[in-house]
Amino acid sequence: MAAPVDGVGKPSAERSPFNSTSFQKKTRSKLISIPGTRPSVQNGQLLVSTGVTSLDYLLGGGLAVGTVLLIEEDRYDSYSRMILKYFLAEGVVCRHELFVAAAQDNPDDILQELPAPILDDVAIHKPVDQPRLSCEPQDSLDAMKIAWRYQNLPKVQSALASTSRFGHYYDVSKTMEPEIRQAAKCHHFYLPEHPTQSSTTHSPMIESYSALLKSLQEVIHREGFDIAASMPKSRNILRVGLQSLGSALWGDDLSCHDNPRHSHALTTFLYGLRALLRSSLAVAVVTVPSHLIQDRALMGSITRLCDNAIALESFKGSERETNPLYKDYHGLLHVHQVPHLNCLASQLPDHKDLAFKLKRKQFTIERLHLPPDLSETVSRVSRGELAGATMVASACGSGTSGTKHLDF
Amino acid sequence: MLSELLQGTDTGGFLVIQDSSSCTGRHLLKSFINAALNREENIHVLGFEVSEEELAEGLNTSAPQRLHFHNAYSDPLGWTDHLTFTVHQFCFDELTHLVKQTSQSKPATLVIDSLSWILRHQSPPAVCKTLQQLKRGGAVRAIIGLLHADMHQKGTVGSVCHLTTSVITVAPGMKGDEAVAKITKRSKSGKVMQYEEIFSIKEDLTVIVQSKPSHLEHKQTDPEEQQMDPTAHLTFNLRLSDTERKAKEKLALPFVFSKEKKTALLHSGQGSGRILYEPDANDDYDQEDPDDDLDV
Numbered sequence: 001m002a003a004p005v006d007g008v009g010k011p012s013a014e015r016s017p018f019n020s021t022s023f024q025k026k027t028r029s030k031l032i033s034i035p036g037t038r039p040s041v042q043n044g045q046l047l048v049s050t051g052v053t054s055l056d057y058l059l060g061g062g063l064a065v066g067t068v069l070l071i072e073e074d075r076y077d078s079y080s081r082m083i084l085k086y087f088l089a090e091g092v093v094c095r096h097e098l099f100v101a102a103a104q105d106n107p108d109d110i111l112q113e114l115p116a117p118i119l120d121d122v123a124i125h126k127p128v129d130q131p132r133l134s135c136e137p138q139d140s141l142d143a144m145k146i147a148w149r150y151q152n153l154p155k156v157q158s159a160l161a162s163t164s165r166f167g168h169y170y171d172v173s174k175t176m177e178p179e180i181r182q183a184a185k186c187h188h189f190y191l192p193e194h195p196t197q198s199s200t201t202h203s204p205m206i207e208s209y210s211a212l213l214k215s216l217q218e219v220i221h222r223e224g225f226d227i228a229a230s231m232p233k234s235r236n237i238l239r240v241g242l243q244s245l246g247s248a249l250w251g252d253d254l255s256c257h258d259n260p261r262h263s264h265a266l267t268t269f270l271y272g273l274r275a276l277l278r279s280s281l282a283v284a285v286v287t288v289p290s291h292l293i294q295d296r297a298l299m300g301s302i303t304r305l306c307d308n309a310i311a312l313e314s315f316k317g318s319e320r321e322t323n324p325l326y327k328d329y330h331g332l333l334h335v336h337q338v339p340h341l342n343c344l345a346s347q348l349p350d351h352k353d354l355a356f357k358l359k360r361k362q363f364t365i366e367r368l369h370l371p372p373d374l375s376e377t378v379s380r381v382s383r384g385e386l387a388g389a390t391m392v393a394s395a396c397g398s399g400t401s402g403t404k405h406l407d408f
Numbered sequence: 409m410l411s412e413l414l415q416g417t418d419t420g421g422f423l424v425i426q427d428s429s430s431c432t433g434r435h436l437l438k439s440f441i442n443a444a445l446n447r448e449e450n451i452h453v454l455g456f457e458v459s460e461e462e463l464a465e466g467l468n469t470s471a472p473q474r475l476h477f478h479n480a481y482s483d484p485l486g487w488t489d490h491l492t493f494t495v496h497q498f499c500f501d502e503l504t505h506l507v508k509q510t511s512q513s514k515p516a517t518l519v520i521d522s523l524s525w526i527l528r529h530q531s532p533p534a535v536c537k538t539l540q541q542l543k544r545g546g547a548v549r550a551i552i553g554l555l556h557a558d559m560h561q562k563g564t565v566g567s568v569c570h571l572t573t574s575v576i577t578v579a580p581g582m583k584g585d586e587a588v589a590k591i592t593k594r595s596k597s598g599k600v601m602q603y604e605e606i607f608s609i610k611e612d613l614t615v616i617v618q619s620k621p622s623h624l625e626h627k628q629t630d631p632e633e634q635q636m637d638p639t640a641h642l643t644f645n646l647r648l649s650d651t652e653r654k655a656k657e658k659l660a661l662p663f664v665f666s667k668e669k670k671t672a673l674l675h676s677g678q679g680s681g682r683i684l685y686e687p688d689a690n691d692d693y694d695q696e697d698p699d700d701d702l703d704v
Contacts, residue, residue, distance in 0.1 A: 053687075076600045077570070104540065104571075146661060165686065192541070248536035248567040256532035256564045292566040316600055317592070 034235055034281070036094025037065065038166050043343050048237060048283050049094070049167040051086030054365035056167055058335060058354070059308055060347040063285075065237060066278050067339055068270070070303060072290035072311035074331060077244070079312050080287045081110075082172070082358060084241050087285045089114040089176060091239035092184040093168050099219055099240045099282075101189035101212055103249035110243070111186060115170035116177065118361060172360050187219050191250060206262050208251045209269040216240065217276055225280045240277075240284040245269070246302075247289050255292035263298060270305040307339035312356070325370070329355035333365055409591050409603040410617050413574060414443045419515075421550045421573045422543050424523070426557045426565070431580040431587055434458070434521070435609045437554050441519055442468055442613040445475060449549075450516035452507055454493060456480045456525035463521070466613050476510050484525065495529045500541040507547045515549035518542065522554040523568065532564045539571055581606055586618060 040047045040061050047062030050069070056062045063069055073080040091098050092114065100107035191208055194215075203210065220226060225238045246254045246266050253260045270286070277284055290311065293299050303309045314331035315321045333354045340346035355368040413423065423440075427433030444451055445468045453476065455463055460477045467475070478493040486494035497503070507516050520526070527535055542548050557565050557577070569575050577590040591603040606618040639646040648656065 076594065078598050078600065081598070167687075247570065248533040249540055249571075251533045251537070253531060253533050256561070256567050258561050258563065289566075289570065292563045292570070294561065294563050317602055 034237055036090070036096055036166070037237065038062070040064065042347055043341065045341055047166075048096075048239075049090050050083070050285070051088075051090030051168070051170070052083060052363045052365075053167045053169070054356075054363065055083070055310075058310075058349050058365060060338065062166070063283050063308065064339065064341055065281055065283055067307035067341070068274055068277060068284045068286060068305075070306035070309040070337075071285065071287045072309070072336075073244070073287050074312040074314035075291055075317055076314070077287075077289065078316075079314055079331060079356070079358065081243070082363065083312075084243060084285055084287060085110065085114050086170060086363065087239065088241050089117065089170055090168060091237075092176065092181055093117050094237075095184065096237045096239050097223065097225075098184060098186040099189070099216060099238055100186065100243075101191075101216075101241070102243040103191040103208070103247065104244060107186075107188040107190055110241075111181060112175065114176040114181060115172045116174035117180075118169045118171050169361055172358065189215050203268070204262070204264040205268045205272075206251050206265045209245075209265055212242070213269060213272050213276070216273070220276065220280045220282060225282055227279055227281060235281060238280070238282040240282055242284065242286045245286055245288055246293065254295075254298070255289055258294045260295070260298075263295070267298070267301055267305055270302060274305065274307070303336050306337065307341070309337035310335050325368075326355070329357045329366075329368070331356055332368070409593065409601075410576070410589055410605050410607055410615060413576070413591070413593075414440060414615060416444070416447060416550075418573075419549050420543050422539065422571060423550070423552045423574045423576070424569055424572045425552070425554050426569070426575060426577040427554065428556065428558045428579070431578050433554055433576075433578045435613070436576065436578060436587075436589075436615070437519065437521060437552065438463070438466065439609055439613045439615050440552050441475075442466075444517050445471070448474070450474050450476070450510075450514065451519060452476045452478065452510070452516050453519045453521060454478050454480055454498075455521050456484055456495070457522050466611070476516075478506065480525075485529070495526055498526050498530060498535070498538060500538050500545070503538070503542065504545060504547040515547060517550045517552065518548045520551065520553040522556060524554075524556040524559045527555075527560060527564060527568070532567055536567055536571060539568070543571070581608075585609075 034046070037046050037048050038061075039045065042060060045064040047056075048065055049056050049062050050059070059069075071080045071083055088098055088100065088111065098111075100110055102110060189212055191212075194208075194211055196207055196211070205213070220238065223238070225236070244250070246252055248256050252262055252265055254262065254266055266288075273284060273286075276282075286306065288302065290299055290302075311334040312331055313334065315323075315326055315329070316331075320326050333356045335349055335352070335354070338346045338348055351367045353368045354365055356363065356365045425433040425436055425440075441451060441453070448471075451474060453463065455477055459481045460479060463477070464475070469475075480493040480495065483490055483492045484495050486492075486496065493506075497506075503518070507518065523535070539551065542551055555565065555568060572594070574591060574593045577592075579588045579590070581588045586606050586608045589603075589605050589607055591605070593601050593603070595601070607615050608618060609615055
């Protein structure tokens with residue numbers, strides 16, 4: 001069971017516990033109020049933002065704590081890496097703890113490339129300026145000549161005990177400042193630097209995955225993320241980012257061979273990961289290079305083993321790049337699975353044809369609009385001609401463009 | 409783009425030349441070796457597929473001590489007990505030892521002819537791991553490998569090419585001695601650029617690029633902030649001279665109250681209402697995003 005928000009007969013229309021007034025609703029039970037989370041309006045699960053607000057909306061408000069999000073990588077692993085960075089940056093901003101595991105890049109390098117949050121109300125860890133009272137009138141009044149009415153407002157709008165916003169925006173062109181980043185606690189797992197122990201037990205999991213699972217379990221237990229652990233004063237969420245599982249650098253031949261020898265290594269690992277996460281206050285994002293995995297049945301079982309699954313398909317390098325239909329977007333996004341946690345039916349997204357675009361300040365996911373179906377005489381000519389031209393280049397015969405105006 | 413690649417891969421670069429049975433990439437590989445020799449680099453060649461004499465044909469042999477050929481052609485699996493390079497020696501420690509033994513001064517370029525041979529005798533994850541370690545380590549400056557794409561499964565080729573910084577896929581061209589090269593180059597910042605060029609190789613192993621490259625460039629991360637001075641290029645003067653600035657500062661502003669009145673007003677302002685707003689899905693729509701024309 002994923003971590004529900006404790007509540008006896010909690011109505012779904014309850015307000016978020018991070019209230020802005022001092023009014024405290026009297027409830028009999030204690031709610032877990034963790035910064036950066038909010039309960040879902042659909043089923044009361046505790047939700048965490050993925051860092052991309054459009055993706056939160058697609059997944060039904062956010063990622064439920066205790067679940068796994070699978071991202072199938074695009075061909076050059078650019079956008080999936082971007083989403084992983086957004087996820088980790090959101091964890092830094094919400095003051096969650098991070099656990100990053102990678103086999104190709106050093107986790108330190110990944111953490112240094114996190115995008116900078118667009119700050120208007122992000123609490124930076126500096127001592128909050130108390131609003132200056134009349135003890136020093138001269139200094140305070142001289143500071144602002146024209147906007148002196150805003151003197152006494154604090155410069156950094158500190159959140160009241162927790163970030164009041166759920167989901168932040170990031171500027172991709174800048175990297176996060178070191179002091180914000182270092183305020184977050186981070187655990188690394190870098191496979192080349194991890195001592196390899198050859199296991200004597202004959203398990204279907206390969207050594208790198210079992211080492212990763214053991215390391216994660218140890219971190220969860222040590223830092224007190226277990227739900228069953230005695231409740232310390234403040235609880236926090238652990239964000240787990242696993243990059244490129246299933247690639248050859250993890251020692252897995254899933255992406256190399258059509259009939260892999262370790263066909264059950266990754267699936268066993270995901271099963272163990274999900275079991276571990278269900279009993280702890282943690283969320284995981286796993287990226288898998290699915291374009292290299294040829295066994296579709298295995299890919300299907302990997303998808304089923306994760307709670308949420310999305311696939312990114314970027315237009316770069318494919319013939320769709322020049323298609324005028326797709327010129328506003330960078331790629332397509334397919335939602336392969338949404339979770340049903342403690343409920344019978346899950347909230348499916350309304351539209352299946354989604355496209356994404358990475359802008360500087362936002363990663364937008366939108367419904368892919370086809371151009372309106374106008375009659376022949378009105379100017380559909382530009383799109384139709386272009387589409388016809390690209391078809392002619394690849395297909396046979398130049399007569400296709402001549403049949404534009406047909407008379408019946 | 410092909411000429412830029414020939415002029416030298418950056419440190420830590422891994423270039424793969426993908427060929428197939430219809431068009432061989434070995435001539436292009438030899439051009440790369442020749443270009444590196446002309447740049448006075450140390451080159452180590454692991455030759456599995458062709459013998460040393462055949463590979464050295466046409467190369468610039470002015471400085472033979474810079475080109476080290478490790479013979480893996482005569483006995484690649486080590487069946488006889490001769491001291492040749494075997495395929496089992498393709499691991500990080502042995503390769504580093506081999507490279508360091510012969511050239512001490514500067515890091516060398518490693519040329520592998522061909523990766524397909526190694527992939528048939530060692531498991532692809534092990535080969536990928538070795539290549540990744542070589543990419544990071546200090547003994548080898550750059551790696552150039554030849555890969556026969558039609559000899560392996562798609563996943564294997566994809567996994568190896570996933571580690572590369574550039575991939576050149578050669579295909580037969582229209583005319584006899586021409587070939588088409590599709591180049592995919594990955595830069596450190598994450599930009600992926602693709603080019604397509606027609607080239608031919610002359611007798612002395614120089615590459616002539618026939619057509620203009622048609623590149624499809626996409627910048628993903630890292631657009632540069634354009635700092636524009638708004639006071640430039642105007643028909644009226646927006647800048648201030650010193651006297652003008654002093655006069656501006658001396659000007660008495662309206663609504664400038666005395667200090668007592670200011671403090672009185674400021675104190676009464678506490679406890680007023682606050683506006684708190686949680687952005688919802690409609691806020692994602694940014695109508696006038698000035699970054700829309702940036703190719704991010």
